[in-house]
Amino acid sequence: MIEIKKTLPIRIILLSALFFTTLCGLAQEKEKITPTVTLQYLKNSEDQRILHAVLTYSKDRMEIPLQGFGISFFKGTGKELVTSVVTDSKGIATVEIGKDQKLASDSKGMWTFSSEFKGNDTIDACTAEVTVKDVILEVSLTGDSIRTVTLRAFSLENGKEVPAKGEVVKVGVPRMFSQLPIGEVTLDDSGSGSLEFPSDLPGDKDGNLTIIAKFEENPTFGNVEKINIVKWGIPSDYTKPTVHRALWTKVAPRWMIITLTILLSGVWGHYLYAVISLVRIRIDARKKEKEEHRL
Amino acid sequence: MQADNKLLKDLTPEIENTSYRWYAVFFIFLVFFAIGIYGLIQQIDKGHIVTGMRDNVVWGFYIVNFIFFMGLSYSGALISGVLHLFGTQWRKPIIRMAELITVISLVIGPFFIFFCIGRLDRLYFLFIYPRIQSPITWDVIAIMTDLVGCFIYLYLSFIEDFAILRDYADLNVPEWKKKLYRILSLGFTGTEKQLKILGNARTIMSAMIIAIAIIVYSVLAWIFGVTLQPGWHSTIFGPYFVIAAVYSGTGLLIILMWIFRKIYHLEEYITRRHFVNVGVLLTVIAAFYGYFTFSDYLTKWYGSIKMDSILIDKLFTEYYSLFIFANYIGILLPGIIIAFPKFRTIPNITVAAAIALLALWVNRYIIVIPTLETPFLPIQDTRPAWINYAPTWVEWALTIAGVSIFAMLFMLISKIAPIISISEMQEKDKEEILH
């Protein structure tokens, strides 16, 4: 149904990205670049549905982004145009499917989205398609000494809740460069599951931690995430690493300045004495000369 | 002030007229100096790539020369400072020479640091962005202090001589020189009061010179000592460098005594007694210096921390002959010459001093280079220059230029000032000084 192809070493895939790729460009000419568009579906914590397309081509086993090309986004099997977005410097085009937009689901309750790059004289055209089912992910954080993340996920079919049993939800904490995995929960028959959260994780200076629970690259649901901010972390003390006076800081340790001052004032004081002696000799000599004159 | 006519003529051989020989010798040194300048221009133009220094051995001949020249300045601190304080009489004919060595070498030394610096055009950053924590800043402060102090001290010792030259009516010199003597003598006439003031100032300054000389050389040693490098990170480095400096200064003094005695026929004033006395001093210092050297290497070898034993292995293989020359011959030879009375001739003592001096230069070389060739992480490189240091012609040329400018400055000063202090020599106890 869906062709999944992992492209070469793109190591950091953007946060919670679903990855369905279709290679295209059938009648390619010799010089023409054969690009790839990858389309990802994300339902974020605010229930916004976002389509995320990346246009790249492969050269010397490196993925090179194509900037400044229009990507058209479509919804439904009938390819109803949503909008068209120009790729940025990373080859990314993003569009939000507003809540007011009507989405036609097929008989299995699946939504289909697709994206298309039309191509030009030097670059081939290509398209990508994702099919997802809407899912509702509920997260509750409980406990004090033992902290528990409780998860429940279900989809709605004809107004009835259908538990997402057997599916895997990942729990993590976003950090500066990547997400720190905390654990994975396989949902039980009722679509629920829980996870004990470690109590020794550093948070920000107030102890706040961001906890993300998500379906990641789920073949049915795509990317669906829920974000919670909670005071479950250990407050970080940011003052520690800065030392004011040390060998390697801008300002020298006090003893150094004091020692140097004592040494220098001692030596230069004596120099001053010697120079004053010279002046005294000169004054004395002047006096003598004047006396001689008078005589 | 009046002085014995003969004394004056003898001690200021070059003031009245200039010999052809003077010009010839000066020209030869000038040529060497010019070659050095050409080398320096090459270095500034093409970068430090023209030197033998590379990423591992980042300090080479220049730093060795810097330490060496700074060390020479100790002759003044020792002879004029220590001996002045103890009131030793026999030192008087050589006191002026020692002081001149001090000031001249102190002026030349820092130039080798300038050659070593990658961005000479930013040298003034040392003054506008100083960091007190850096031993280089300590060094800048200490050297400047030392220079000023030595100039003051030298000048104090010159005043009486300038007064004598000013009052010496028959001196056949151009008018500008006479005027110079008049200004520089400050109207000194040798009254009791003036002599007392001058004497006090000289005593105070001689004490200062000793103190600051110890500080300068310790600071220099700490540039190496404070780092973590094997062979450098040693608590003994401060005193070790100080004693090595005194040793080299004394050695150079003997050589200069010999040269001036020969050229200016000062046999009457600088006698065998002076050579033997300074020679004994040299031996005593050699003993101290040998003791420090032994103690430093013994603890490193016995404790055999891995990096130290790698370094000592290197010293006893690649650097074997240099090590033996610097730390055995250079230390033992002066002692052997002085120990046996029949060896104590003027040429023998001079040769021993010259070898000791050379050995000290080599000693600095094997302190600086082998350590940089044994970093904590092994040098894994295919470029020979990165593995072993080999000085290029530019570094040789600048080294020779340093020696040349030392000689040239000495020659120039001998044109305007007595190289043996007249005032010290004409004191009543002249007999005692000379015999």
Place this chain on the structure above:
Amino acid sequence: MKEKEDNENAHSSRRSFLRKMGIGAGAVTLAGIGATSLVKSNESGSQSGTTIKLLTTDGQLVEVDKNDIRPAKELLAEKKSEARAGLPNRKFAMVIDLARCKNARKCVEACQEGHKLPKDHEWMKLYLLQDDEHTAKYWFPRPCFHCDKPMCVSVCPVGATFKRQDGIVLVDNQRCIGCKFCMTGCPFSARVFNWKDPEVRLEEGQIYDPETNIPAVEGTVGKCVFCADNLRRNELPRCVTACPMGVIFFGDLMEDTVTNGNETFRFSKLMYDRAGYRFREELGTLPSVYYLPPTQRMFPVERGLDDADENIKGRYKSAGPR
């Protein structure tokens, strides 16, 4: 040397040129920086309504709003003070997993490319170490350790190299006088000297940035910068992303997290599980780079020489006895 002076002189001649055009000294530009680089829109985006004519380096006369103009000199100073301060509330650290390294040298190449280094300058260096003849050889990538008690910073006489609040040690090569004391101070040979003109010039519109150390300057010192420019954009250092084996992990110790781009670990757990250590702890410089010992290696050590060219092979004729 001459050329450099010219470059600096061009600065003042440009100033006088602009004066002649009737533009105030506020619009001073450094040579080689086009007017476009001066244009940095204010956050408020306020427009003064008055425009100023500027001549770009390629000879075009452009008109820009007065409020949009920032003198390049000011930008440089701003960049430098930013670079000196570092990122707030961060403490960066690197973890290198010796079990995974096979001397692929991708980290070295990415670093050289990213920092426009000459081919013989390696900020990241690969050693083949063997502590003793009875112990095993292992590959040892060595970046700058960005020590917490950095000897190189302590000994610098002019404050050209400095330690930032986020733990990174950088060099300002416009301040460096090239005394090389830092090179003898560093026990890890992490620093390289520009013995000759590296022939790296700024691109049109760029300003020197200590966080990349581009362009390198003859007679000054360079070294690994932990890709401080990337960190500012929340991107990993170049060596980390370039490594095909995921050898190098990087992260913020305040967050107790390190990542190689693919895998993310708690730093403290990784240290515990894999017996992490720092190289030559006894020297007391407190490096920010940690090593995981080469246990259960992913590759035999000889594999590191398979694809190496002759020059590289020549380096490792004998493994270091450290």
